[in-house]
Amino acid sequence: EPEVTQTPSHQVTQMGQEVILRCVPISNHLYFYWYRQILGQKVEFLVSFYNNEISEKSEIFDDQFSVERPDGSNFTLKIRSTKLEDSAMYFCASSQQGWTEAFFGQGTRLTVV
Amino acid sequence: AQTVTQSQPEMSVQEAETVTLSCTYDTSESDYYLFWYKQPPSRQMILVIRQEAYKQQNATENRFSVNFQKAAKSFSLKISDSQLGDAAMYFCAYRSALTQGGSEKLVFGKGTKLTVNP
Numbered sequence: 001e002p003e004v005t006q007t008p009s010h011q012v013t014q015m016g017q018e019v020i021l022r023c024v025p026i027s028n029h030l031y032f033y034w035y036r037q038i039l040g041q042k043v044e045f046l047v048s049f050y051n052n053e054i055s056e057k058s059e060i061f062d063d064q065f066s067v068e069r070p071d072g073s074n075f076t077l078k079i080r081s082t083k084l085e086d087s088a089m090y091f092c093a094s095s096q097q098g099w100t101e102a103f104f105g106q107g108t109r110l111t112v113v
Numbered sequence: 114a115q116t117v118t119q120s121q122p123e124m125s126v127q128e129a130e131t132v133t134l135s136c137t138y139d140t141s142e143s144d145y146y147l148f149w150y151k152q153p154p155s156r157q158m159i160l161v162i163r164q165e166a167y168k169q170q171n172a173t174e175n176r177f178s179v180n181f182q183k184a185a186k187s188f189s190l191k192i193s194d195s196q197l198g199d200a201a202m203y204f205c206a207y208r209s210a211l212t213q214g215g216s217e218k219l220v221f222g223k224g225t226k227l228t229v230n231p
Contacts, residue, residue: 033218033219037156041223042204042221042223042224043206043219045218050217056216056218058218099208099210101160101163102219103160104160105157106156106157109156
């Protein structure tokens with residue numbers, strides 16, 4: 001069964017460093033998303049991406065964040081200068097269309113020290 | 114903006130029994146989708162069930178069913194014959210229907226932690 005895969009599963013980084021979280025969405029899906037979940041809190045939307053551009057972003061997704069689809073398979077989230085409060089579980093998701101269900105990856109746990 | 118409320122932070126159920134998890138939402142839109150996601154200790158988000166707002170019939174998936182009350186903006190999840198593997202956080206989520214120019218994002222509730230007792 002096709003699935004969304006994310007790497008790495010856990011990333012530890014020092015404050016101020018850049019990190020790139022990687023995702024391989026399901027191959028025939030057209031819409032891609034990043035969500036994050038701070039420990040013990042609800043899942044929050046960061047950004048959606050369609051047709052090689054951002055289609056929607058939240059207030060959390062400031063200039064420190066960027067997304068890219070560098071080739072036909074990968075979808076990345078970059079945080080330029082990490083802060084302690086960026087520590088969270090980051091989920092990539094994809095959907096075939098904008099209104100169909102989103103399938104989530106297993107998440108990347110980011111720890112900023 | 115749409116909001117999703119799950120009023121039960123924690124619930125417990127005996128194995129083989131039935132449990133209902135509550136969810137209410139607030140929206141001014143008439144067409145949308147509702148979802149229940151399961152997050153086991155591994156923290157992966159797994160889709161459990163989906164409901165289209167234009168459908169009056171409640172969705173079912175094996176032991177999982179929903180009670181969708183559009184007028185009351187209520188969307189509860191019923192788990193029948195509970196199994197130990199059902200233990201997880203359960204998140205209710207809302208998404209606009211894009212045909213109305215709505216948002217693509219999922220709006221999540223805070224979750225309900227379900228414990229299944231043997």
